[in-house]
Amino acid sequence: MTQTITPHPDPSGSAPRAYRCPEDGTRAPVEAAAPWCCPVCQGPWDLDFAAGAVEAKSLAGRAGSLWRYAEALPLEGPPPITLGEGRTPLVPLTDTVSAKLDFLMPTLSFKDRGAVVLAELARRLGPERVIADSSGNAGTSVAAYMARAGLPTTVYVPESTSPKKVEQIGAHGARVERVPGDREATARAARAAAGTPGTFYASHVFNPYFLHGTKTYVYELWEDLGGRLPGSIVVPVGNGTLLLGAALATAELYAHGLIPERPALVAVQAEAVSPLARAFHAGADAPADAAAADTLAEGIAIPNPPRGRQILRAVRESGGTFLTVTENQLRTAQHDLAARGLYVESTGVACWAAASASPEVLGGGDAVVPLCGAGVKTGLG
Structure with a gap:
């Protein structure tokens, strides 16, 4: 049964916004006291938000950051906490494959795209404290942007997290809680703390504002390629924040007639932990059972991604597929790029x-x- 909670005005002062559960339709207002997950199924939220059309001819002279795509974002910006995130270079690797250098973002990972939007939402909601959990990069981004927002933050990380990532999180002023066990244990610890009154759970998985930040990756591709997108967008998938952001962006650009067709989304997982790839190739709608395992691709080693069903749907609807890579292939690719x-x-x-x-x-x-x-976050494999 669908549960409806009347939405309050959006914190930005613009159109009303509401969280919506993609699985059972439950809704909740976007406000400080909103539950961090669907209270019925405990799943992640989506956001009721209709993106406006971003006209290429209107972009000249706009801010050189992801906030240049204002019509497509659910918060008015640019906010005071921006670090100039976005607009990363696109460089060729072969005649047909190009690389987008999102490691050149302010905290050295693509997670800055989502973290700045999430932090600006938190700043406007005014919580007493912020909680996040991460295998490293998302926690670093949240720590940096919450520091800019002036919000005390605690980041939960697995005890196996790279020391360099832990150091970076702490350098931004966040308190680091190292959790014994795997990434799932870390998430459980953070979610237990997230229920404390006055707490904003800055989850890059459960809060959809993060996805509306990561989708700017595709808007930048569209702009840099002269109003088109490549035939395939290849993305790494653990919790799927970049893939689902890409799916949002391609749907929006297509709906506004700004691209003639949607590109295939090709999702990549580490062979060692690949619940979504296995489910996709088995024709299943939900992630396959998987256990935690050591892999060089620690950032995508997620045995039970909460948005797994959404990720599988998005890849299938795009006409894409899943690929897996071995530890040797990861090591070879890292040295090749270096x-x-x-x-x-x-x-x-x-x-x-x-x-x-x-x-x-x-x-x-x-x-x-x-x-x-x-590469300075982990060193060479």
């Missing part, structure tokens, strides 16, 4: 590893891979 002058962390090379190993999946068309995190 030899080309691009020092990328071991998770961030997954898409280049996949595109290099399986070029036939791209169908002979052009493709873009993201290089999501800087």
Whole structure:
């Protein structure tokens, strides 16, 4: 049964917004006291928001950050906490494959796209404290942007998280809670703390504002390619924040007639932890059972992604597929990129590893891979 809670005005002062559960239709207002997940099924929220059309001719002279796509964002900006995130370079790797250098973002990962939107929402809602959980990069981004917002923040990380990432989180002033066990144990610990009154759970998985930040990755591709998108957009998938953001953006651009067709989304997982790839190829609608395992791609080693059903639907609807990469392929891709002058962390090379190993999946068309995190975060594998 659908539960409806009357939405309050959006904190930005613009049109009303409401959280909506994609599985059972439950709704809740976007306000400080809103539950961080659907109270019926405990699943992640989507956002009731109709993006406006971003006309290419209107972009000249706008802010050189992701806030230039104002019509497509659910918060008015640019906010005072911006660090100039977005507008990362697009460089060729082969005749048909280009790389978007999102490791050049302010905290050295693509997660800044979502974190700045999430932090601006938190700033406007005014909580007493902020909680986040992460395998490293999202926690770093949240710590940095919440520091800009002036909000005390605690980030929960697995005890196995790279020391360099832990150091970076702490350097931004956040308190770090290292949790024994795997990524799932870390998430459970953070969610238990998130229920405390006055707490904003800055979840890059459960809060849809994060996805509306990551979707700007595709808007930038569209702008940089002269009003078109590549035939394939290859993205790494653990919790799926970049893939689902890409799905939002391609749907919006297509709905406004700004692209003639939606590109295929090619999702990449580490072979060691690949519940979505296994489910996709088995024709299943939900992630397959998977156990935590050591992998160089620690950032996408998610055994039970909360948005798993959404991710599988998005890939299928785009006509895309799932690929997996081995530890040796990850290691080879990281060294290959370094030899080309691009020092990328071991998770961030997954898409280049996949595109290099399986070029036939791209169908002979052009493709873009993201290089999501800087190599200084983990070192060479």
